Amino acid sequence: MPALLYVQTSGIDTPERLYSPFILAQTAKAMGIDAIIYFLGMGITVVKKGNAEKIKMGQFPGLKEVMDQAVKAGVKLMVCEQSCQLISLAKGDFVPEAEIVGAATLNDLVLEADGTMWF
């Protein structure tokens, strides 16, 4: 199965950048493509507990609903451990679906993926 890696480097101060990875990753799963969303830098604020609930754009459903649909479709969520240190967030601060992983992981994921997308 081909695999796509989506990397969210932008945070909740740019809500218009947050829908794309979830929508594209969910679409990927429906196309028979494996999908991981990796949260890096300020991007980790998107999977901080309680934040997605606050975001809703135009006619779109709230971001939390879009995130939940992506997870239900089998999309994996990963959070960069070093970014947690950079922004002073702890493991317990994130939604339970988000797995905390080390910096070396992203290098490996990028090398293994059939394509990457950066938001």
Place this chain on the structure above:
Amino acid sequence: MPALLYVQTSGIDTPERLYSPFILAQTAKAMGIDAIIYFLGMGITVVKKGNAEKIKMGQFPGLKEVMDQAVKAGVKLMVCEQSCQLISLAKGDFVPEAEIVGAATLNDLVLEADGTMWF
């Protein structure tokens, strides 16, 4: 022929991010490389009619001129349909060279490209 995909996720509020994909894509065509620029999220404002005309940086020609040169060189422009809904723009709002395509398209384009660039 190798193919490069350029994705513009930033909008006209960050003019310093807008020249690169056009210049790189035009350079790619001159190098015998196929080139598509895909506009996503706020990036779609770049190909909204009348916007590129307003942007000019330093000694560089205006962005509209750089866009026209890229199109003339054979660079294809694509616009994400879901982003149009997110930002409430309609098909007729864009320059005629820009083709509106669905979300699944980007997953396919990324998988097919020999390289991708994100701005």
Place this chain on the structure above:
Amino acid sequence: MPALLYVQTSGIDTPERLYSPFILAQTAKAMGIDAIIYFLGMGITVVKKGNAEKIKMGQFPGLKEVMDQAVKAGVKLMVCEQSCQLISLAKGDFVPEAEIVGAATLNDLVLEADGTMWF
């Protein structure tokens, strides 16, 4: 040896986006992966002489120290010539480790790399 290309398109006004490429590239070298960081658009301000010294986030060492460690580990730094013109910076304005290269270079680097990351 596999090769990863990191591209910094963000400038010193977004300090939280600046650590990742240096940390990931240094980690890559430790993993036996070749690593280049390419500075584009406002990203070139990161390798302007004197700028990294001003940036420090949370418990992390200053950005200059992180940059120096990456260079010492064998990470190569490249600066986009067209971006220098766009932002009106001259060759002598950059740290000596940064090599100025033309626009065609990035197309080639992306095609040759085993993976790319965009910040």
